[in-house]
Ligand SMILES: Nc1ncnc2c1ncn2[C@@H]1O[C@H](COP(=O)(O)OP(=O)(O)OP(=O)(O)O)[C@@H](O)[C@H]1O
């Protein structure tokens with residue numbers, strides 16, 4: 061038997077397909093996950109109803125979803141902006157963590173009234189995130205060092221620094237836990253409604269800012285152009301150096317702000333491992349939303365729902381956390397695969413009874 | 427149908443959003459003939475050939491080869507059917523050898539898995555379908571191909587060493603590798619999309635010799651070109667497309683070049699342009715003792731001195747690969763100097779960033795339009811505004827008024843007759859036909875009203891009508907006081923447009939003349955270093971043996 065698999069790029073993506081893919085792929089992922097759920101004796105329909113319907117319609121669920129959206133969308137933009145300039149920022153995680161750390165230090169050590177302290181914390185977090193992100197950008201712009209690797213590795217550096225700080229210099233007085241003291245009221249981001257803090261408004265402002273930057277400004281034009289053909293862009297007088305640094309620093313600053321919002325708006329103190337890898341989730345978010353900042357926001361909302369819905373499944377249905385993660389990962393995987401098949405067509409040909417293979421039946425594109 | 431032709435394309439319809447690229451086209455090609463395909467930019471030639479090669483699928487119509495109906499879903503199907511195509515932009519990988527490039531995509535399994543070869547594996551395992559499928563996908567044998575490629579190259583008189591790396595070859599040799607690639611896959615029909623656009627006249631001659639040899643073997647060849655003299659000299663029959671429609675097929679020996687031009691454009695074409703005398707102004711470009719390396723770090727400009735004044739066209743003639751590309755890039759601020767100085771309009775720009783050149787009103791038409799000239803995946807609007815978007819009229823300070831940008835792009839498209847643009851914000855530069863893209867780039871560079879224009883092969887790939895227009899526009903620009911450095915492989919273009927002609931050889935100017943005094947034979951001789959052989963070899967210890975451009 062002779063199986064031929066051929067991938068062909070589609071000339072055009074049919075319109076219906078571009079709308080149907082996300083829906084179909086999520087359904088497909090849920091169908092596969094259903095098998096897993098059945099194995100551990102959970103009714104999949106009930107589980108999904110809890111995750112996808114009850115979570116966003118209940119007050120608590122909605123609040124949790126919005127709260128989780130804040131760091132996700134900010135980290136998402138930290139990946140999105142460099143992506144527009146043709147770069148991969150895989151280090152949003154580190155930028156988020158370092159922002160949380162720097163902002164927390166200010167929150168714990170500076171005494172000012174809240175109206176001044178909170179902005180100062182956000183600013184410091186932004187600067188820290190931006191500074192960390194500047195390193196891979198500079199190395200790439202100046203020495204052509206691959207930014208994927210440097211930004212990723214710097215994340216681990218940031219995580220280790222966090223771990224050291226909360227165990228050492230910044231450890232709180234209450235016992236031996238790797239965590240800081242609780243923030244004072246002045247260092248807490250005020251609540252908007254139902255535990256949802258002001259960070260959400262800030263995140264939305266940043267989304268709008270990014271959207272306008274990309275669609276209404278000269279810088280946006282340059283970013284787009286450099287992302288598409290950097291050699292032509294340089295020929296036209298645009299500066300790769302400037303744009304590379306700019307997108308990374310802005311992105312890093314956003315992620316840093318996302319980090320401190322999570323600490324000062326939700327958790328109230330900095331702990332080691334205070335978040336489940338939002339900075340890495342930011343990567344599929346940015347890939348799904350790569351067409352516009354608004355789409356990044358939508359993708360973040362969806363992923364926030366997966367996180368909170370997943371937690372609810374854990375709590376109410378006793379589904380092990382690891383399995384919840386499997387389901388989330390399956391959905392991400394299917395979404396990204398779906399994107400791929402939107403652009404490529406796959407053909408299977410099965411020939412039975414093969415004749416001795418002449419050389420020209422080999423596959424692959426010329 | 428009685429006695430159908432070898433290749434029959436019947437009633438082919440292909441629409442892109444808003445554009446009918448092929449409007450019910452018929453094409454018949456016989457075995458053993460070189461069939462020309464002519465037409466204006468955007469007439470649908472490349473599209474028709476991409477359909478034949480399985481890259482696009484037609485909306486309507488049928489293709490028959492040797493009486494068999496073909497269903498072409500991918501280039502692989504076309505290759506299987508015996509169709510080979512050499513694209514205008516080569517698809518070779520510079521770091522790999524000739525043999526590796528030829529077998530790329532073909533995937534000969536390693537000897538170990540080959541059913542006919544010597545192998546330690548038991549026959550039963552080797553002939554197993556699954557093993558074969560895996561071996562073809564994941565192993566690569568190069569020994570047999572090298573032999574076969576050498577044989578094929580010998581057979582058709584190609585001087586190619588199968589073990590050479592692509593980057594070591596010049597453009598003409600690279601093109602022969604592309605042809606070998608098709609022959610290696612047993613092509614009966616070979617499609618060549620503007621093969622001579624990148625060749626010098628001498629290289630083109632060689633190509634024609636090879637093509638004639640191939641047709642003697644019974645191959646059919648489809649040949650796209652914009653150069654009517656080539657049609658006259660090698661093509662047997664020619665089919666002409668206009669606005670997607672077939673306007674007729676003619677036997678070349680029965681028509682004149684003027685007939686062909688008129689069939690293509692629908693009006694008479696002037697092959698000569700009028701040139702008025704212009705008062706020369708201040709120097710706009712001064713190059714002093716320029717030294718620069720090429721991409722491989724080998725010195726390719728060795729002491730160039732050049733002054734271009736306002737209102738002057740300086741034509742630079744030479745065999746490709748003698749430093750023209752580097753010279754153009756130096757003058758546009760894209761290439762670093764190893765020695766020497768550049769002054770643009772009185773400002774010293776030695777070592778300055780491209781931005782300063784742009785701001786000092788230098789325009790540049792690059793030879794490689796896809797690499798430096800445009801961003802294929804961005805809209806016509808983005809590309810039209812690639813340099814002007816910083817101008818005040820498109821918004822104050824940070825802001826950018828995209829509606830103004832679109833209006834500006836529309837103006838350029840209109841003025842330069844760029845065809846196939848449905849909507850400047852939606853049509854991508856990469857969707858334009860080759861010649862129309864070139865027109866867009868020229869429009870962008872000329873509309874800025876530059877003080878200095880560096881144009882490398884400005885009319886490459888554009889049709890006769892557009893060449894006429896571009897030449898006129900260049901001369902108008904000259905009358906307005908722009909200094910122009912014109913690099914071209916077309917000697918006629920140089921003599922028609924220039925005020926002064928310089929011949930470049932191995933990175934130095936070896937001869938200077940004026941169009942009036944120009945003696946073609948002398949220029950030709952100087953281009954190949956003929957007149958100063960002794961001097962040249964004495965001065966440059968490393969003759970540039972493979973000094974042609976290494977890039978695809
Ligand atoms: N992928 C595409 N998407 C949209 N339009 C396209 C695409 N490819 C070609 N076209 C349009 O189809 C028409 C025919 O293009 P084609 O490339 O076949 O022209 P051509 O005859 O080869 O011209 P040239 O001599 O300039 O190479 C043009 O108007 C072009 O803009």
Ligand SMILES: [Mg+2]
Pocket residue numbers: 471472473859860861
């Ligand atoms: Mg073409």
